[in-house]
Amino acid sequence: MKKVLIVYNKIFPYRVPIFNLLAKEFDLTVTYSLGNSYNGRMDFNLMKLPVKKYNRFVVHKGSLYKLAQNFDVVIGYGDISWLSIMKLMFKSNRKYKVILWGIGLRASYKTRYGDRTIWDHVRYYLMGKSDAILFYSKEPIPLYLEQGFTKKKLFVADNTVKVLQSKITPDKSSIVFIGTLYRQKKIYNLLESYHAVKQKVDNVPILNIIGDGDEYTNIMNWINRHQYQNCIKLKGKIFDEEVLCEYFEKAIACISPGQAGLSVLKSMGYGVPFITKENAITGGEIFNIEHNISGVLYKEDEELENIIKDICYNKSKYIEMGLNAKIYYEKYRRPEHMVLGMKKAIEFVLQN
Known part of the structure; x- marks a missing residue:
């Protein structure tokens, strides 16, 4: 050799x-x-x-x-x-x-x-x-x-990235963010958009935030200040792929407003559509996303509120995107x- x-x-x-x-x-x-x-x-x-x-x-x-x-x-x-x-x-x-x-x-x-x-x-x-x-x-x-x-x-x-074997079912009930908690990833844009939807919609999916970083304590304080302990879960770092698989199996969508890195591929591999801004920080992974087919690419920060609202009312649309994402991953990535x-x-x- x-x-x-x-x-x-x-x-x-x-x-x-x-x-x-x-x-x-x-x-x-x-x-x-x-x-x-x-x-x-x-x-x-x-x-x-x-x-x-x-x-x-x-x-x-x-x-x-x-x-x-x-x-x-x-x-x-x-x-x-x-x-x-x-x-x-x-x-x-x-x-x-x-x-x-x-x-x-x-x-x-x-x-x-x-x-x-x-x-x-x-x-x-x-x-x-x-x-x-x-x-x-x-x-x-x-x-x-x-x-x-x-x-x-x-x-x-x-x-x-490698993912585990997983199943895609209509029984999905959450939104997930995964990655190091830096302000540049626009995590607060996600939180504020989620908050805005909560004021208008009764059944908003739980938001699971997986990761650690500079903004961990500030995000925890934000959650406590808004009394969102029951609907926004700050999980910290998770390296166990079996545990991550469980979170993705329950996720309707993965949202990361400011960065589209390898979490794009992990999300697609688990059959979950990735939602991010068109100009998000990326090493090229963002180009795997086909808008409204396997994920969502939006232009303005203000659009995220309507996207989260759409997830609440049209869950099946995002499950279908997740299926497309999974097919793409299996075929090409x-x-x-x-x-x-x-x-x-x-x-x-x-x-x-």
Whole structure:
């Protein structure tokens, strides 16, 4: 088997099933530097590589090049601020091929997906030194083609997560929000919209908020102030997938006004439509949503109140959207689909 090294930032639990599948195809080693929050089964080799941080820049303490020489292919975390990874591409006598893997564009809580930044020229230059680029979605490809990249070295491993087997029934009675509780996610827009609907509608579904973060205490205070302890449940962090599955099986919709990340895929995988703003923070996952078919994309904050009201009166409409979302996930976004994209990129660089 060919030896593949993935140089990553953290070991996230949602990435492990992807790596386990890839390990069936290659002799896989994954390195991390900033933390490991997973303690389950791993079918790949795992290494911790210490790093030093200089403002936004990250440098590995040891010789990453020396380690890379033991592998046929290195898949590097595609953040250009990880300088040791970028340096791997400039070694003239390197035996390994380099694939850069990531969003391909700047996206953060301060920068919208695809916004132009002063780093764009640097990013394109460094990406051009790789043997192939592996994107989370197909959306960046036209921009890279405009910059003169050849299409054959651009690959897509559509970002996704593994979900458990679940059933979709009409017996749904809640709305769910899942994710870290940051103000940028517009969680208060969700709360205020929910509050507005409560003043007009008798039977509003319970809102389950799953996650922790900077705004946890403030949200708890908001719930107490409005005496909504019986209808808004702040659940904190939940990592147990079986417990998450239970919440999604009961959910009519998943609402996240300000961010559309991997929770989009988790929601779709469980047959729950995802509702978010058109300009939500995203790494490309938002492009999986087909408006009013598998989810809802709205333009103005004020629209969310009417959407929640519509959920109250037209539950079957959202259950149908959830069925469409589930079909889409099963057909195009299972972990096997993501691994197939990675495998194609690896096989390409091995042959060229």
